[in-house]
Amino acid sequence: MVLAPKMLSVVVKLESLTRKITLDKGFSELMKLQISQINGCSYCINLHSKKAIKLGENKRISALNNWRQTDVFSEKERLCLELAEKITLIAQNKITDDFYSKITKHFSDKEYTGIVMMINVVNLWNRIAIPFGKK
Template sequence: MTARLDFYKAGPDAIKAMVALEQRIAKSSLEKPLIELVRLRASQINGCAFCLDMHSADARKAGENERRLATLSAWREAPFFSERERAALEWTEAVTLVSQEHVPDSVWSSVHGHFSPEEITDLTLLIVAINGWNRFAIAFRKMPA
């Protein structure tokens, strides 16, 4: 597969806007391991090889467990995730796949029970950001190095 466009060079102002989202996420109270799990799960759903490669490496560098990384796509069946992580992963799936079920009330109840209003807002921003990065990388065929 051949890259279509270097979007960093073609749209530096657009990338600055995306980076601003990342700066807010970095300042949030969300735990770094949780942030990487959310990025990975959305990237799995979207099939973004570039983002999967990058964020799995970032997760490993941050000390993430190989078993959790290997079972992330089956998090519902795997015993390695906390209730808070499960709520975040369920929220990630619902927001990423918003056209399918429009984020059901049951998913809201779950995430609302484990996160503060500010954290839910930041978690949603994180999901919006990674979905945006996935779309840039997929549309322009950015490949892992």
């Protein structure tokens, strides 16, 4: 990737900070996979699918596209998946006061901030990978 090293190192550092959030690692990969699917980044879809499988998420990968209709995700996980959709498609899916109130009942301010940042970092990676030919 032809990108100024300092800029890329900032993204890498931001990503490393988001790894400290309290979500299950397997579920975090499922969220990253969902975001990458929405953005159409096949490179990232492949990457996060492999990581999720290594973390034992085989069954839930197949349920990810229909997460609203399946019972394999907890209420907290469903809220995270919904938040990931809302942020990734923010122009179409507003984060209402009701949704914010609902999700912050399940997560501390620090956890919520970490989840929001993780979602944004994945979106950033997708938006870097695609223009550099990692479609």
